[in-house]
Amino acid sequence: MSQRRVSLLMLVCSLVGGVIGFLVGEVMLGKLSGEIPQWLLMGLYFGQYAFFVGLMCLIAEMISPRLNGVGWKQRYLGFSWKMLVPSTFLMVGAVALLLQLLYGSSFQQASGANNIIMVLDTSGSMQSSDPDNQLFKAAADMVQRMDNDMNIAVVTFHDQTNVLQPLTELNSQAAKDEVVKKLLQYPRTDGGTRIDLALQAGLDQLQANQMANSTVVLMSDGYSDLDVPAALAPYKQNQVIVHTVGMSQIDADGTALLQKIAAETGGSYFNVEHADQMTGIFGQIYDMSRTDRNIVSERTGATEDSMFYAITRVVSVLIIGALLGLALGLIFDNRHLAKSFTIGGAVSGLLAGLVLEMGLSSIDLLDMVVRLLACSLLAVILTLFTLFVPASTSGGASFAKRRLNTRQSPRALDAGNQSSKRFDL
Template sequence: MRQRKINLLMVLCSLVGGGIGYAVGEILLANFSGEWPTWLLMGLYFGQYAFFVGLMCLVAEMVSPRLNGQGWKQRYVGASWKMLVPSTFLMIGVVAMLLQFAYGATFQTTSGSDNIVMLLDTSGSMKRSDPNNQLFPAAGDMVQKMEQGTNVAVISFNDRSEVVQPLIQLDSQTVKDEVVQKLLQQAGTSGGTNIEEALRTALEHLQTSQKWNHSTIVLMSDGYSRVDLESALAPFKQANIVIHTVGMSAVDAEGTNLLKQISANTGGSYFDVEHADQITGVFGQIIELTRQERTLVSDRSDATESSALYASLRVLSMVIIGTLMGLALGLIFDNRHLAKSFIVGGAISGLLAGLVLESGFSSGDWPEMLLRLLATLLMAVVVALFTLLIPVAVNQGSSSFQARLSRSKALPVRSGDAGKQNSKRFDL
């Protein structure tokens, strides 16, 4: 016999659990993105999310056991609590880590690699702040650390700007070595400081690239110049070009404040250097920031932005996570009939969530946080609704393995029926 069942309280509680999981996930992303490995972050994101959904569904069925029945509530709810963490947080967390490994890997060569433009101050004041001429060797180390396929350009500036290295793709170690050699041959410092001219030159040079809006600028200066920030930074903000700035606070306080404003207005970071020998380390930190790490729940802003492969991989990953959420609920309630319904619902919910994320990120019309909220709530509510859409086979009594095992042990064994009793146990 098959029946369509629904526990409206479970649907509501699942929605609440999804909301809690979303909130905790956003806290994880806000505080640990860039600090923790992405595979660990995504494992925790989906593991805790599945835990809260499973927890709230379990609480709902305990309060109103409409799906598993009073027999489950009276005898097997303890086993359900024991299965909660292993089947949600652990199982789904580990699988999410593996899926993030796959999604974060590079499977194809893409055109239009990200651009990094280095703006290096060669004004006369650098003789005092960088007496050993460590700036260009540090820039060379930065080039060596860049990922293969990155486009790099180097512009020096004092009163006026000069393109030292036009935009070039670092497609081999030979090219990297050639760029570094050119940097090491640069002349000494002289003249004043014109940061606005340097930014203008960088923008004009980037516009020669087909994907110039996928760029990062690294501006290093120890001085100050007058800059109309609103007009100078408007094109960078419109094109989502990030400007990281490096300044020497011990030299010029006004210059430091200017660099902080430039980075803050373009979504970049400001790095303070007290001594010139720290420049190499700071440039290394900036390289880590420029490396785009794809996550299952964020926009692809690197060269894979329009990749059908990564779009399919994200959606497939969400389908797998949704399916496992359905399996987890089946394990928690120890009911193979409910498990079938939850698994199908989980797969559909994962598909819908994946499509919401991928289409929303591709259009660019929705904030990332809102898209994640829609996806997580959709997964939570759809998986709980599918017991209404898919008929569930109903046994007379409990459908759990433990229940049937208990009944078999409780049967009295008569001496003449020993063989029959053994046969029944093997049939379980």
């Protein structure tokens, strides 16, 4: 005999657990992003989320054992507590860790840049738009912030180009100080604006070394004629992102050109209203270049519209949802509930993955709301599937009871089966 049941208390408690997991996850994203690898961060994120959902579901069934039966509470509650952490935090966290490694792998685009080429405008117009030479101060600050595994090159341009710093490894503070010194002591120059030459000079630095894992930062306040498709073809072919910084109030045509360059290469355009803003903008660009993809955050750059990574994200959350359902079945030691929760978890994971893929943006508050919705869907929908997948009320529902029965005599086995009819689903 099979029955379809739903525990409203478990539904509510599961939602509470999902919200707690969301809140803890937001703290982790804020505190640990950039401090630990993304694969470890996602393992901890989904591990703790699964733990809180499992904990609250276990508490709900302890209070009102509607799904698993009074017999479970009397005989197997201790076993359920022992299974809580291994089934949720460890199992789900470990699989989430592996899925993040897949999602963050560079099948199409490197996760973070190892080479940054700064291409800086030193034309005559910069003397009026940046009288205090904030551009080079911002560039120097960016160099000081860089990790020791980074490589940096600096190209200046007006109507000619100059390689101020060939691509070099910032493997020590002395190396950083040498580049900073060149930036801060660079003299003022005059002349026009040749963005075409600037892009070619930046490309020359990359081709002389390596194109992979590279980002170009182009800053200019002017405009020049440019065959955009031809100039950007090598960048796009090698998936090199170009972030651009401009001053729209100085030259609207130049701004449009810089926006197009950024859009064509998967980069971002940053508008400067006052020269003293450039330090903060360069810091943002550096953070973007070093931020790896993770399953619960917006995907930017050349892979932003990638169907491969979109599918990978959705499938990853689907697998995590199915594992969360299986974890609940293991906690309750009930193979019928495991089947129900696993199917429900897969469906809820699919919906949560679609919400993340379609809803995440560059707006922090909106992204938090999207993650809250995804976490809530994942927690609630799987608990509803006991309405759709019936649980048997005959013996054999419990993994532990099946193991126990195999060690009993035929007479004890028969007695156990008769007894289980009173306690099993």
